[in-house]
Amino acid sequence: MASSGNLLQEKVARLLSRRHGKPVLRPRLPLELADRVANRKLKLGEASCITEMSLLMACWKENAFSDAACSDAVKVFYDCVAREQV
Template identity: 55%
Template sequence: MQSGYVIQDKVARLVSKQLGKPVLKPNKSLVLKDKVANSKTKKGEASCVTEMALMMACWKQNDFNTKLCSNELTVFYRCIKKAQEQAREWAKQQTISQEGRLLPKQATKLLKRYPNM
């Protein structure tokens, strides 16, 4: 992997007019923005889909009567609660380990603290 100075040197040579016409002609300044797009690093799969399907099938069979489908509703809500707890636990593990990467909020915070000159 090349260091930042080597890359900057190559870009400077490509943009300079020493060799005649510049190879690169940037339409914007070659600096980082002071914020990072807030995107999720990894999308998970949908949870509780089967429980939701069973609940909706019960509603359809019973003309959307909630009292007759109380068992399916409790199973669905229990599944949702369990999935939310797992998501919170996963988020805690990600913030602890981070695997050498910054979260978008952390990167934005650092870029705002040290903006481009």
């Protein structure tokens, strides 16, 4: 896999070289995917608990908007909201 990464970097460098009339590409990091994803925090006002809310609304729609029939979905949604407010 490492040789294919080097091969890709060489090909990109060759395609973007001055010989072909384009600037030379000199990436500051290797041109390969990282093994991890950057951690990011939700910004103020960004949506959370969307999945739980949509499950609750789907349950209400199936059960003619009856809270008694969807009590589990309501509890899961409120638990999520309480977790996010902390």
